[in-house]
Structure formats: C-alpha cells, structure tokens
Amino acid sequence: MSKKALIFGISGQDGSLLAAHLLKGGYAIHGTSRDKELGIFANLQRLGIRDRVALHSVDPADFGSVLRVISETTPDEIYNLASQSSVGLSFDQPIQTLESTIFSAHNIVDSVHRLKLSSRVYNACSSECFGNTDLPADEATPFSPRSPYGVGKAAAFWTVANYRDAYGLFACSGLLFNHDSPLRPQRFVTRKIVAGAADIAEKKTDSLRIGNLHISRDFGWAPEYVEAMAMMLRADAPEDFVIATGQTNTLESFVREAFSYFGLDWERHIDFDESLLRPIDLKCNSANPAKAKRILGWEAKLFMKDVVRLLADGELDYRAAKARL
Structure with missing residues (x-):
C-alpha cells in the first residue's frame, strides 16, 4: 500500500x-x-x-x-x-x-x-x-x-x-x-535578477534597480x-x-553571473535603489551542512553558478511557452 x-x-x-x-x-x-x-x-x-x-x-x-x-x-x-x-x-x-x-x-x-x-x-x-x-x-x-x-x-x-x-x-x-527554482515569484531577488537580465537582453528595458549587493548568501x-x-x-x-551547499557568495557575484549568461555587463545596467533596503539585513549567512551528509547521506550537487544557469534556462523556457499561447 x-x-x-x-x-x-x-x-x-x-x-x-x-x-x-x-x-x-x-x-x-x-x-x-x-x-x-x-x-x-x-x-x-x-x-x-x-x-x-x-x-x-x-x-x-x-x-x-x-x-x-x-x-x-x-x-x-x-x-x-x-x-x-x-x-x-x-x-x-x-x-x-x-x-x-x-x-x-x-x-x-x-x-x-x-x-x-x-x-x-x-x-x-x-x-x-x-x-x-x-x-x-x-x-x-x-x-x-x-x-x-x-x-x-x-x-x-x-x-x-x-x-x-x-x-x-x-x-x-x-x-x-x-x-531557488523557476517556480519562485519575482518578488524574490534571485528570480528578479534573472528576469531583469532577460528583459534587458530582449531590450524591454535598459536597467534593473537593486538594493544591497554586498550581502552574502548560500545559494x-x-x-x-x-x-x-x-x-x-x-x-x-x-x-x-x-x-545548504556550504558555499557562500555575494549577491553581486550572483548578479554578475546572471548578466554574463545573457552576454551583458552588469555594471552598465544595475542601479542602486535605497528604497529596496530592509530595515535590518543580514550581511553574511553561511552554513555548515556536514551533519546532513553524515547522517542522511545528502549533499548539494549544484552550486551558485549552476543555480544561475538553471534559473536563466527556466526563464527562457517560460517566456517561450508564453509566446506560444
């Protein structure tokens, strides 16, 4: 059963x-x-x-x-x-x-x-x-x-x-x-970055407004x-x-990787927007997932650059599917 x-x-x-x-x-x-x-x-x-x-x-x-x-x-x-x-x-x-x-x-x-x-x-x-x-x-x-x-x-x-x-x-x-995955809403910054880079590559806009790029996360x-x-x-x-993956990267490096996927220089298109800053934000959020590997036999196989690539692939697939409707 x-x-x-x-x-x-x-x-x-x-x-x-x-x-x-x-x-x-x-x-x-x-x-x-x-x-x-x-x-x-x-x-x-x-x-x-x-x-x-x-x-x-x-x-x-x-x-x-x-x-x-x-x-x-x-x-x-x-x-x-x-x-x-x-x-x-x-x-x-x-x-x-x-x-x-x-x-x-x-x-x-x-x-x-x-x-x-x-x-x-x-x-x-x-x-x-x-x-x-x-x-x-x-x-x-x-x-x-x-x-x-x-x-x-x-x-x-x-x-x-x-x-x-x-x-x-x-x-x-x-x-x-x-x-993350392509199922994330665009209010999440990773999806926002990838979708924004795709919009710029398609010449729908020329810039993307982002808050603090210096925070570090495990993606x-x-x-x-x-x-x-x-x-x-x-x-x-x-x-x-x-x-977690056990690897930490800045949001700036995530942005650089996402824009590079679309053949773009991120520094030409990113505008800092103070209104997007949180009242308090974490500067660094890093992890040690050794226990999960030791007891569960689980460990991440995909890391930040892989995540960016898969999110970008998913974004393009989603746009292509919408265009066919």
Missing part, C-alpha cells in the same frame, strides 16, 4: 516540488490551500501534477481546520511548508507573518499528539533563524534572528522541538538556506532541497538539519 503525505502549503515552490518528488516515489499526495476552489495552483499545473493531488481547504492558523484534515487523511508523513515566505514582506506584515508561522507549526504537532497518530512531521525552518553568521552555522549555532520572518521561524522550531521531547513525536525541522537548487526534506522523515530518529 502506498504511503500518504499531507503537504501544508502545496502551492508554493517547495510544496509543488516536494509533491512531484514524492509522486515519483509512489506516494498518494494530499495538499492544502486556504481555499482550494479559488486557488490557481500554477506551480502544480506547470509541473503537470495538478490532477494527481487531492486538495483540501485548510487555514493552517486555525486549529480546528488543521485537526480535521489530519484526522480525515491520517497521513504517514506531514510537511509543514505553509506560512508567509518572504523576509522582506515580513517587515511590512509582521503580525501576519508571526501568526502564520508559529500557529501552523503548533497546530500540526498538537493535532498529531491529540489524535495519537504515528505520522512523521517535517517543519520548514530557515537560515534566517541564525541571523548573521561569522562562522558557518550548524545545528548547534545559537539563534539570533533579525527579521519578523526569522523570529517566527525560530519560535516554530522550538515549538516542534518541545513537542518532540515532551510527547515523543517523530517531528523535526529543516534549517534551509536560500534555495542552492530547490529540487535538491525537497529531497532532503523527505530524507529527514525516513531517518532512524527525528533530528534537525541544516540544509
């Missing part, structure tokens, strides 16, 4: 990629959206799996709603990928960010506990929990979040850890560093990261893991 997975937040980048990955493994997939009748589910459509997923209307911040869908589906695995996912937007919507992030994690683990299920739970956390990292962060690095998004993710991390320790749940959190490929999520729930014991 095939395993059942319930993915909260299935319409986002990670939710859709995870659904596609698990379907290849023979899973029956259930996914949630706040209103399945109004949802477009463009990412599921783009991956060609929309008709292979059973959708449920659920508000992750509402306990009764979460309890009902878990009781009805009795999944073997639960993935919490639901919450506001933009660090920048969290400064404009701090309360909504905190509520969606903390309540969704609590409602899921509390439902599994109350229903006395053996479901294994994965909770999506973030490198933003660490704040600035002078040394590469690992699972023992103290949290020092610098955004409402990071504060919410840190609280969700400890909520899951407390339920694991108090009630013996198989529940764990993935501390994922930046990871990874999202399809690899969802594989790590699934591996965490197949481990012998529930543990938290840093998931």
Whole structure:
C-alpha cells in the first residue's frame, strides 16, 4: 500500500516540488490551500501534477481546520511548508507573518499528539533563524534572528522541538538556506535578477534597480532541497538539519553571473535603489551542512553558478511557452 503525505502549503515552490518528488516515489499526495476552489495552483499545473493531488481547504492558523484534515487523511508523513515566505514582506506584515508561522507549526504537532497518530512531521525552518553568521552555522549555532520572518521561524522550531521531547513525536525541522527554482515569484531577488537580465537582453528595458549587493548568501537548487526534506522523515530518529551547499557568495557575484549568461555587463545596467533596503539585513549567512551528509547521506550537487544557469534556462523556457499561447 502506498504511503500518504499531507503537504501544508502545496502551492508554493517547495510544496509543488516536494509533491512531484514524492509522486515519483509512489506516494498518494494530499495538499492544502486556504481555499482550494479559488486557488490557481500554477506551480502544480506547470509541473503537470495538478490532477494527481487531492486538495483540501485548510487555514493552517486555525486549529480546528488543521485537526480535521489530519484526522480525515491520517497521513504517514506531514510537511509543514505553509506560512508567509518572504523576509522582506515580513517587515511590512509582521503580525501576519508571526501568526502564520508559529500557529501552523503548533497546530500540526498538537493535532498529531491529540489524535495519537504515528505520522512523521517535517517543519520548514530557515537560515534566517541564525541571523548573521561569522562562522558557518550548524545545528548547534545559537539563534539570533533579525527579521519578523526569522523570529517566527525560530519560535516554530522550538515549538516542534518541545513537542518532540515532551510527547515523543517523530517531528523535526529543516534549517534551509536560500534555495531557488523557476517556480519562485519575482518578488524574490534571485528570480528578479534573472528576469531583469532577460528583459534587458530582449531590450524591454535598459536597467534593473537593486538594493544591497554586498550581502552574502548560500545559494542552492530547490529540487535538491525537497529531497532532503523527505530524507529527514525516513531517518532512524527525528533530528534537525541544516540544509545548504556550504558555499557562500555575494549577491553581486550572483548578479554578475546572471548578466554574463545573457552576454551583458552588469555594471552598465544595475542601479542602486535605497528604497529596496530592509530595515535590518543580514550581511553574511553561511552554513555548515556536514551533519546532513553524515547522517542522511545528502549533499548539494549544484552550486551558485549552476543555480544561475538553471534559473536563466527556466526563464527562457517560460517566456517561450508564453509566446506560444
């Protein structure tokens, strides 16, 4: 009998990629959206799996709603990928960010506990929990979040850890560093950069406005990261893991690589825009993913230059598909 997975937040980048990955493994997939009748589910459509997923209307911040869908589906695995996912937007919507992030994690683990299920739970956390990292962060690095998004993710991390320790749940959190794919919305700076370079190459515009180019991040490929999520729930014991490439690059180097792909000199087209700066931003966010390699056998195969190339290939494919419509 095939395993059942319930993915909260299935319409986002990670939710859709995870659904596609698990379907290849023979899973029956259930996914949630706040209103399945109004949802477009463009990412599921783009991956060609929309008709292979059973959708449920659920508000992750509402306990009764979460309890009902878990009781009805009795999944073997639960993935919490639901919450506001933009660090920048969290400064404009701090309360909504905190509520969606903390309540969704609590409602899921509390439902599994109350229903006395053996479901294994994965909770999506973030490198933003660490704040600035002078040394590469690992699972023992103290949290020092610098955004409402990071504060919410840190609280969700400890909520899951407390339920694991108090009630013996198989529940764990993935501390994922930046990871991208063509399914990212353009409000994310990596997709914005690639799309902007493509626009300039097509002579739709001549410049791209960007904020701080001197920040450093660990840039990874999202399809690899969802594989790590699934591996965490197949481990012998529930543990938290840093998931990252282990390589750090400045945003300026990402821009240079993206513009080079399109045959452009980035310095001729990038305009600094102070209004795009966050109230607080991380100067450096670096990672040590050695534990994931040692225990899960997971390690990144694609790095920043690969990510840029794949994002640019995906951008051109997307534009070509739109042109054929």
